[in-house]
Amino acid sequence: MALLTFPHFPSHFPSLSRFPNNRFSPTRRYCPTATSSGTAILWFKHDLRTDDHPGLLAASDFRSLVPIYVFDHRILSRFSDEMLELVLFGLQDLKKSLQERGSNLMIRFGNAESVIEQLATEVKATCVFAEQEVEYELRFIMDVVNQHLKLIEVPQGTPRIELWKTPFYDVKVLQNLAASYDEFEKLQLQVTTPLQLSTLPGAEMELDWGDLPVYDDIKGFMASNRWKSGNDWNLIKETSAETFLGRVMLKSRESRERSYSFRQIPSREPNKSVFVTQKGNVVGGGTYNVLNALAAYLRYLEGTARDDWQEVHERLRASESRNGASFISLFGPALSLGIISRRRVHYEAIKYEKERNGGFLSPFGYSAATIAAAVEAVCSKEWYWLLALRNQINNGGIESTRIWKWNGFFIQYTVAGEDGPAVLLVHGFGAFAEHYRDNIHSLARAGNRVWAITLLGFGKSEKPNVVYTELLWAELLRDFIVDVVGEPVHLVGNSIGGYIVAIVARVWSVLVKSIVLINSAGNIIPRNTSKPLSMPSDRQTSGATWLGSRILLYFLRLKIKEIVKKCYPVKGERADDWLINEMLRASSDPGVLVVLESIFSFNLSIPLNYLVEDVKEKVLIIQGMKDPISDSNATVSMLKEHCDCVLIKELDAGHCPHDEVPEQVNTIICDWIHRVESNILAGFPV
Structure with missing residues (x-):
């Protein structure tokens, strides 16, 4: 929904979808007490430190402790090949670190619930420690583990799950x-101090700890556990929108894979490098490795003669697609896997800032851009984690609000319905999944399974420091369909969401x-007209976009009700207080200015009629004819002239017919979906 009109400024869990109303069983938070008798299991997931x-x-x-990592294909399927490499490097360091403290790390393959139930029975465990989660898939798995533990009958009682978290604030x-983040900041909560660990209790019996696998073992394990569509769809995820459109739409330009965030730089000394994967673009290894890279990153302005630090500095420059973006590009995966905690990053950054300023923190900001980038990134991630956790606890409404992690970022979505065709609703700029508040359950009651997603950068989804493009959002939708929905969908999009939907239909x-x-964004042009396409890596921010985004945010907050x-x-x-207040709430989130900067670099140069050319028999256009943002009469006229076989419905409504009428x-x-599904069953074209 481009609800916003702007002044001009220059410049696999597919089966989980069957449980939309699942409520997770409560588990207790651990409160430290005196030394406990019995045996504890510590289940590592993405807290590899x-x-x-x-x-x-x-x-x-506890008297006895058994740490374990379970290679569960349901968890591993969320990871790219590079992330799987990072998991293995992280586990190597974790096992060594545990052994140095008198413990060890057990390695097992299989479903977590079966593995942990068997281990708990074998060691007569009284407690299983696990990190608290906000992602729906992991919460679901943990609930199944909890149910399996309840089946164990041992003299000391049923083992319990104790949830823990690293309290940043x-x-x-x-x-x-x-x-609201504005209200949260007023609390001025202090960041807590990282914990130190000395020794750990060992296991009191002989156990088969298992060996760490190699990369090929993991790939073989994953291949043997894929779903029916897994092989083909995994290949789909390997094709970027940029590469496809560069090849198909710009045949005169040589197509090549390019990264949104960085370019490839060969490592200087692989044995000493903190970039341990084959691609070598992100920091990995164990906690010491990551802390070493963090020290190099923070001290960028000082320069260095060390080869490993020089390599970090080279990667920093290459990945700085916009101010401060290099931190998440380089350290995001290590944070996502828990190789280093957000609290530790904050502690190290602030400690270095004090070193630079004689033990003080300036009220006027940080003395180095790298310090600011690190602190702002982890504080932002902590806010979205707290927001997601709060929403899970307060999730008592009629809708099931869930969290999915995409590329390390939290994405909010809603799901309703248990049977029928899959429908995915995509909002426009400035909106969120709940903008389909009166569509989700109506479509579900009509016999559909409905997902509504809040795109990266909007609503309660995370707003990281990245370059936002229509291609980035298209790839997010691609991965959501593959990883969450698990089957082909009917895609519905409003405004810029419609344009993104059209990209998905064209590319995948x-x-x-x-x-x-x-009321989709995008132009319609006469056939055989050549249009240029600029790639995301060509879109750089400038002083004008920096200033423009801040003026725009002030303008929107001042005039939001009138604009909507x-x-x-x-x-x-229908533009009620709830809608306005939720937009205002999101406008105070950390990272919102980065999202607004993208307005000045949006590239909708591929015409809408080109994007739907290959799927035009499967396209329904719903056009509010009183749209104040665009000329609906001209749009409909161009669609009729240049988009053959497209069905058009004209409504007496504005820019957001789905919410207005x-x-x-x-x-x-509903009529459209029924028609399409009937033709699919009959083997006829739409």
């Missing part, structure tokens, strides 16, 4: 956490049954 690990510290109170009551048509474009109401010319009451839109979409 001994440094600053509250779970290990709590588990050390000292938040007393999470349910009362402010939903096998994932799409049909598309519904609601103009987009609802027929039923202005939801009953009409729901009926149209």
Whole structure:
């Protein structure tokens, strides 16, 4: 929804979808007590460290401890090949670190619930420690583990799961956490100090600890556990939108793979490099390796004669696609796997800042851009983690709100319905999944399974420091369909969401049954007209975009109610306080200015009629004819002239017909899906 009109400025868990209303069983948080008798199991997932690990510290109170990592294909399937490499390097260091402290790391393959139930029975465990999660898939797996533990009958009682987390801030009551980042900042909460760990209790019996696998073992294990569509769809995820469109739409330009964030730089000394994977573009290895790279990153301005630090500095320059973006590009995977904690990064950055300033922190900001980038990144990630956790605890409404992690970032989505065709709803700029508030359940009640996603950079989804492009969002939708929905979908998009949907249909048509474009962004041009396409890596921020985004944010906050109401010319009451307040809430989130900067570099140069050329028989256009943002009459006229076989429905509505006249839109979409599905079953074209 481009609800916003702007002043001009220069410049695999597919089966999980069957449980939309699942509520996870409660598990207790651990409160440290005196030394506990019995045996504890510590289940590592993406907390691959001994440094600053509250779970290990709590588990050390037990007489006996068995740490374990389970290679569960449901968890590993979320990782790219490079992330799998990082997992192996992280586990090597974790095992060594545990052994140095008197313990060890057990390695097992299989479903976590079966493995942990068997181990708990064998060692007569009284407690299983696990990190608290916000991702739906992991919460689901943990709930299944908990149910399996309840089946164990041993003299000491049923083993319990104790959840732990690394408290970045000292938040007393999470349910009362402010939903607005502005209000949260007013609390001025202090960041807590990282924990130190000395020794750990060992296991009191002889155990088969298992050997660490090599990379080929993991790939073989994953291949043997793929779902029916896994092989083909995994290959789909390897094709970037940029490469495909560069090859198909710009045949005169040589197509090549390019990264959104960095270019390849050969390592100087592989044995000493902190870039341990084959691609060598992100920091990896164990905690010491990552801390060494962090020290080099923070001290970029000082220069260095060390080869390993020089390599970090080269990668920093290459990945600085915009100010501060290099930190997440380089350290994001290590943070995502828990090789280093967010709290440790903050501690090291602030310690170095004090070293530079005689023990003081300046009220005017940080003395180095790298310090600012590190601190802002981890504080931002902590906020979105708290927000996601708060929403899970307070998730008592009729909708099931879930979290999916994409490339290390939290993405919010909603799901409804248990049977029928899969439908994915995509919002426009400035909106979020709940903008389909009166569509989700109506479509579900009509016999569909409905997902509504909040794109990266909007609503309660994370807003990282990356370069936002329409191709980035298209790849997010691709991965969501593959990893979460697990089958081809009917894609529905409003405004810029419609344009993104059209890109998905053009590039990965096998994932799409049909598309519904609601007042879609994008131009329609006469056939045989050549249009240039600039790639995401060509889009650089400037002083003008930096200033423009800040002026724009001020303008939007001041005029948001007036702007939104103009987009609802027929039923202005639909632009209600809830909608306005949620937009205002999101506008205070960390990272929102980065998202607004993308407005000045959006590239919609590929015409809409080119994008739907190969799927035009599967395209429904819903056009609000009183759209204040675009000339709907001209749009419909061009669509009729240059988009053959496209079905067009004209409505008496503004820019957001799905929210302004939801009953009409729901009926149209349901009839369309029924028609498409009937033709698919009959083997006829749409």
